Amino acid sequence: MRGFWSGAVEFExxxxxPERFMNEAEACxxxxWNARRQGMSLFGSCRAVDYGALRPAAKKSGVRLRxxxxxxxxxxxxxxxxxWGMVVGCVSALVLLHALSSRVWVVTVEGNQTVTDTEITDVLTPLGIHLGANFDDVDIAALRLEALRQLPTVGWxxxxxxxSVxxxxxxxxxxxxPTEETAPADIVAAADGVVRRVTVTSGQAAVKEGDTVAKGDLLISGCLESENGPMLRRARxxxxxxxxxxxxxxxxxxxEVPCEKQAEVRPTVVFxxxxxxxxTDGETEGRLVEERRWVRVGGRELPIGIxxxxxxxxxxxxxxxxxxxxxAEAHRRLAEAEKPFADGTVESRAVSESVTENGVTVTGVYTLVREIGQTRDIF
Amino acid sequence: MNRREVCERTEHALGLPTGTLTSGVRLEITDNRRAVIEGCKRIVTYEEDEICVATAAGCVRFRGRELCMTARAGEQAVVTGRLTCVEYEG
Structure with a gap:
């Protein structure tokens, strides 16, 4: 519409x-525009700022302006x-909306199992994918190659x-x-004990049920005697x-138990x-623990938070x-220490307690039936 | 020979379109609805059924119905409406 930005006036x-009025107006x-004659009147439009300049022309031509x-x-x-604040607010909102809508404000990571979201976003940040980045400036093909190079466990x-997401x-x-190990090896005792059962898959048994063995004794040999002399195998x-x-x-x-004390909290508002x-920025000593509290809408984090x-x-x-x-604490710690015994069978458990002037001692004696063989390479 | 005649003869001799060197009046009419005049000096008559404008070559009179001068800037004017007649005077 003509005169929309500067304002226009429709007049009579x-x-x-009227002819002289228009000629005088032209001279001024x-x-x-849109001048039309209706009976004794002439209707037309002009810019609002020019309306005042029409008065001398109207006076000369004897017309009355309205x-x-x-x-x-x-x-x-x-x-x-x-x-005016409302108008400024609306205009500012429109400008902000236009300026911010072309930027990246939410980065979501999907499909990762062992690699964390943070590890992936940390790699992508220097490559151009971060909050406030302009997505159009990013070379996606180069980014993919570089990201895959820096994330060796990611295949695609x-x-x-x-x-903005x-x-x-x-x-x-x-x-x-993992490839199966084939180097020649023996199976030896990992602890002192009495053999209960021997199962040989490969190699030559060196002990039998009921034998008493010390730690390091040979249990299954990888060296087999044959007609052609000794053959070395991996005992299994x-x-x-x-x-x-x-x-x-x-x-x-x-x-006295070592612990950590919170010396200071440094909040940062992110918008x-x-x-x-x-x-205030100052020297700090100690471990820094970062906690992020972001505004979430619909299960998605917004780039606003503390x-x-x-x-x-x-x-x-x-x-x-x-x-x-x-x-009670000693028994709790004893139960904690018993957890590694879960891979075998506990046949007997004898617990004794003694109290001294400094503390309490709880001693547990266990009879376990478990795997005692461990592989030891021959060479 | 005045200046206008010199310009007209030069235009003719060089084969230039009329009005290239002279400030002649140009009139462009589209159907019977719109007329654009270049070289309009002043408005002589402005009525619903008649608009007459003065040019260097005389007056041009438009007759019709619902005539309206939709734009006028400098020596250019646009007349719209239902044109029934265009007359040259002078």
Whole structure:
């Protein structure tokens, strides 16, 4: 529409000499459009800023001017003069929306199993896929090659964009099957015990059921006698034996336990890639633990949130226990120590307790039936 | 020989379109709905059924119905409506 941005006025010139009025207007460099004659009146339009310049022309030609309608953006915005903040807000919102919609604000990773999202996004960040990046500037083909080079466990990777969301799909490589070891080897005793069962798959049994063996004794030999002399093989099989294990746990009544203390919290507000630290920058000593709290909408993280960086410093904590508490703690630790015995069978368990002036000692003696053979290369 | 005649003879001698060197009036009419005039000096008559404009070569009078001068800038004017007659005077 003509005159929309600067504003336009529809007017009526009544009586007088309309032709002279138009000629005078032209002489004043005022452009009149849509001029039409209706009876004694002449209707036309001009720019709002030129309307004042029409008055001398109207006076000379004897016409009376009357505004019929005001058109255009300035007149449309006039009612909002008292609410200029709203107009500025709307314009700012539109500008922001336009500026931010072409950027990357959410990066999602799909298909990864062993590689974490952070590992993948850390690789992609220097390659151009990060919050606030312009996706059009990214060379996807080069990015894929470089990302696959830096992520050796990933076999395939694709990057696609949908609005401000970039989706990274990966497929990890299948784990390779370890090749079977073929070097000549014996199976020897990993602990002292009494042999209960011997199963030989390859090699020559050196012990039989009921034999007592010491740690390091040969159980299954990889050296086979033949008509052509000794042949070396890799001994394979199972030797189950009865072994005795002793576990002793001492829990003092007063104990100093190493721990960490939170020395400082450093919050940082993150808003669309802009990080605003809410702390003074200074030297810190200790371990930094980062905790991210992002705004989530529909299960998807938005680039708005707070990052809390906790500075943890080494510290010690003194724990004081009563006799009962020390005993309970000793039994808890003993149960923890028994967990490795789960790969065998516990045939007997004898637990004894003793209390001294410094603490409580719990001793467990176990009779286990488990695999005692371990492979040892001959060469 | 005045300046205008010199320009007209030069145009003729060089085979240039009329109005190239002279400030002649150009009139372009599309169907019977729209007429564009270049070289319009002033408006002589402006009525619903008649618009007359003065040019260097005389007056050009448009007759018709619902006539409207939709644009006028400098020496150019656009007349729209249902044209029934175009007359040259002078």
């Amino acid at each position: 010139a009544l009586g007088g000499f 460099d005022v452009t009149i 505004i019929k309608r005001r058109l255009g953006l300035p007149f449309w915005l006039r009612p909002f003069r008292a609410r 990777l694709s990057v696609s964009q949908s609005g 970039v989706t990274v799909k990966v497929k990890e490589k299948e784990p390779s099957v 099989g199972s030797v189950v034996g009865e072994v005795t294990e002793t576990v002793s746990i001492t829990v003092p009544f007063a104990e 669309f890639g802009l990080s605003v630290p809410l702390y 990052t809390l960086t906790r500075v943890m410093t080494p510290n010690t904590q003194t724990i004081t226990r009563t006799a009962d508490e020390a005993l």
